[in-house]
Amino acid sequence: MAFFLQMLVTGIVVGSVYALVALGFVLIYKSSDAINFAQGEFLLIGTYVCLTLVASYNVPFIAALLLALAFSALLGWSVEKVVLRPFIGKPVISMIMATIGLSSVLAGIVHIIWGHETRVYPPVFSEKPLQFGEVIIAPVYAWSFVIVMIWLMIFTLFFKYSRFGIAMRATADDQQAALSMGISVKTIFAIAWAIAAIVSAVGGVLLGNINGVNSSLSLIGLKVLPVAILGGLDSIPGAIIGGILIGIIESMTGGYLDPLVGGGLKEVIPFVILVIILMVKPYGLFGKKEIERV
Amino acid sequence: MVRNPFVMQCGEFHVDYRQDMAIWKIARVRWRIFMIVALFALFPMVATDYVVGLATLCGIAAIGAIGLNILTGFTGQISIGVGAFLGVGGYTSAILTTKLGLSFWVAFPLAGLTTALVGALFGIPSLRLKGLYLAIATLAAQVIILFVISRWDSLTGGTAGLVLNRPQIGSFTFMSETSYYYLMFVVLLITIVFSLNLFRTRVGRAFIAIRDRDIAAEVMGIDLFKYKVLAFFVSSFFVGIAGALLGHYTMIVSPELYSISVSIEYLAMILVGGLGSVFGSLYGAVFITLMPVVLRSVVDVLSGTFPGLEGVLVGMKEVVFGVVIILFLVYEPDGLNKIWSNIKNYFRLWPFSYTK
Numbered sequence: 001m002a003f004f005l006q007m008l009v010t011g012i013v014v015g016s017v018y019a020l021v022a023l024g025f026v027l028i029y030k031s032s033d034a035i036n037f038a039q040g041e042f043l044l045i046g047t048y049v050c051l052t053l054v055a056s057y058n059v060p061f062i063a064a065l066l067l068a069l070a071f072s073a074l075l076g077w078s079v080e081k082v083v084l085r086p087f088i089g090k091p092v093i094s095m096i097m098a099t100i101g102l103s104s105v106l107a108g109i110v111h112i113i114w115g116h117e118t119r120v121y122p123p124v125f126s127e128k129p130l131q132f133g134e135v136i137i138a139p140v141y142a143w144s145f146v147i148v149m150i151w152l153m154i155f156t157l158f159f160k161y162s163r164f165g166i167a168m169r170a171t172a173d174d175q176q177a178a179l180s181m182g183i184s185v186k187t188i189f190a191i192a193w194a195i196a197a198i199v200s201a202v203g204g205v206l207l208g209n210i211n212g213v214n215s216s217l218s219l220i221g222l223k224v225l226p227v228a229i230l231g232g233l234d235s236i237p238g239a240i241i242g243g244i245l246i247g248i249i250e251s252m253t254g255g256y257l258d259p260l261v262g263g264g265l266k267e268v269i270p271f272v273i274l275v276i277i278l279m280v281k282p283y284g285l286f287g288k289k290e291i292e293r294v
Numbered sequence: 295m296v297r298n299p300f301v302m303q304c305g306e307f308h309v310d311y312r313q314d315m316a317i318w319k320i321a322r323v324r325w326r327i328f329m330i331v332a333l334f335a336l337f338p339m340v341a342t343d344y345v346v347g348l349a350t351l352c353g354i355a356a357i358g359a360i361g362l363n364i365l366t367g368f369t370g371q372i373s374i375g376v377g378a379f380l381g382v383g384g385y386t387s388a389i390l391t392t393k394l395g396l397s398f399w400v401a402f403p404l405a406g407l408t409t410a411l412v413g414a415l416f417g418i419p420s421l422r423l424k425g426l427y428l429a430i431a432t433l434a435a436q437v438i439i440l441f442v443i444s445r446w447d448s449l450t451g452g453t454a455g456l457v458l459n460r461p462q463i464g465s466f467t468f469m470s471e472t473s474y475y476y477l478m479f480v481v482l483l484i485t486i487v488f489s490l491n492l493f494r495t496r497v498g499r500a501f502i503a504i505r506d507r508d509i510a511a512e513v514m515g516i517d518l519f520k521y522k523v524l525a526f527f528v529s530s531f532f533v534g535i536a537g538a539l540l541g542h543y544t545m546i547v548s549p550e551l552y553s554i555s556v557s558i559e560y561l562a563m564i565l566v567g568g569l570g571s572v573f574g575s576l577y578g579a580v581f582i583t584l585m586p587v588v589l590r591s592v593v594d595v596l597s598g599t600f601p602g603l604e605g606v607l608v609g610m611k612e613v614v615f616g617v618v619i620i621l622f623l624v625y626e627p628d629g630l631n632k633i634w635s636n637i638k639n640y641f642r643l644w645p646f647s648y649t650k
Binding site for chain 1: 425430431441569
């Protein structure tokens with residue numbers, strides 16, 4: 001039982017990070033109909049910037065995190081303006097290839113600046129594990145969960161009450177109507193990309209604190225796909241629930257099935273689930289079904 | 295009288311369907327094509343082994359790219375799983391030749407066929423899924439196939455992979471670069487001729503109709519399920535063939551040779567070359583295959599002046615690759631093929647062209 005709970009807790013924590021990254025992914029899809037294959041690279045750049053500030057310049061962690069987030073916001077904003085703007089309304093394949101090209105460029109820049117070896121954060125959170133009954137939780141996990149929840153709360157409030165949040169929802173609902181109400185759809189797109197970069201950076205910093213930072217961290221960018229599909233590509237609550245579900249399933253698979261097959265299944269299981277969902281319920285748990293006309 | 299050697303024709307004037315359907319619309323073009331083919335057939339006589347080897351790699355990539363273009367460029371079904379399908383081809387041939395001791399000439403078509411069947415299997419969801427969703431499903435196919443390959447130790451040799459032999463006829467082994475080039479060349483020619491003709495048949499036209507608007511195509515009486523799965527089948531066949539050729543050329547198959555970055559490279563090939571164009575796939579394959587080689591030699595030249603350049607080569611390759619994709623998408627979405635036809639059109643009545 002203790003093992004089960006341990007796996008459950010790990011799953012929920014990792015899953016909540018997935019949820020956060022998937023939130024950015026879904027936001028981009030909702031606003032500009034683009035699948036962002038560069039999400040993993042946003043995550044990587046965010047965490048590397050934060051790590052460099054903390055490790056090389058001895059900036060306090062919180063300040064470094066905020067600076068990294070500001071940088072990510074700028075990155076997301078300018079990427080949308082420079083790279084993605086020409087592809088609005090273009091065929092799906094152009095959009096996919098544009099973000100793939102973008103991810104290649106960003107990954108290349110990361111490799112040039114930071115190289116390939118794994119780096120670790122200096123200990124930010126205390127090392128002393130927290131004990132809840134039989135379950136032992138490393139503080140970094142607990143803090144990650146808390147931080148993710150705070151961010152999800154911030155975004156819920158942002159979408160519900162802030163001017164830009166409401167404008168974003170309106171744009172996602174109907175671009176033309178939003179335009180005619182005086183909302184600058186271009187600005188909305190740029191904000192969506194900036195937010196996507198910010199949430200990825202937060203996810204990257206948290207995962208970097210858990211596992212260390214190397215370029216394979218950008219694979220999270222692919223893992224976001226099953227999460228978003230499970231929840232429904234255009235549903236923000238879907239992304240959050242999907243993220244936590246995928247995290248739990250992954251952790252359980254890692255705990256119970258991986259010893260049987262000799263490892264590696266953990267990485268694949270989200271994609272197996274993805275295929276099943278696509279076969280059974282292509283629009284996910286909460287996604288909006290598209291109606292097609294000739 | 296001085297004739298302009300560049301002038302081909304001043305327009306197209308067809309009086310029957312046969313002329314309109316012809317691949318090479320005028321006789322002189324046909325002769326030009328024969329000459330180009332002959333040049334490529336003769337070129338290993340003068341080129342070094344290194345260049346012939348590169349040409350072989352380009353040709354193999356072109357076979358795979360044509361396969362992918364049949365699916366993505368002509369039928370409009372985006373696939374991010376080509377890497378894994380190449381792997382299925384390579385591994386099938388490897389297992390059949392090394393474990394079962396079959397001859398390459400039996401294993402080679404079987405590799406294509408196996409890949410075609412696997413492709414068709416993963417093509418089944420295409421009836422319900424389109425666009426983005428299908429792309430994601432094929433991405434899942436990539437991950438799952440690669441997992442199976444790297445875990446099925448008893449059959450595939452796990453992460454270590456398998457070692458292959460070069461094909462043989464009687465006592466002759468295709469060991470030299472030149473002999474393998476000719477093997478590739480024949481397969482490539484067959485692939486090109488097949489796919490050029492495919493799109494003059496009912497099946498090919500159905501593919502194009504599905505790409506343009508699948509619901510409209512269905513209304514016109516095209517069985518969507520049949521033709522979409524068929525497109526996956528045909529496309530994966532060529533990808534599998536390319537995978538088998540590549541496996542026997544490099545004489546090794548292992549999971550990391552078929553990663554998702556390979557899938558992306560192939561997508562980049564057809565994109566840079568031109569979606570929905572057989573020759574475009576060829577140009578794109580050559581472009582993308584040679585790009586790292588060219589970059590490498592540029593770095594070699596410049597490393598005297600900028601000493602740190604050698605260390606960042608890998609990163610630079612990725613940056614250049616991404617930038618090329620984005621630039622093509624922005625400035626010439628129809629790819630190299632379009633650029634080439636623009637040049638040809640310009641010279642059609644040069645220097646007194648009346649068309650743009």
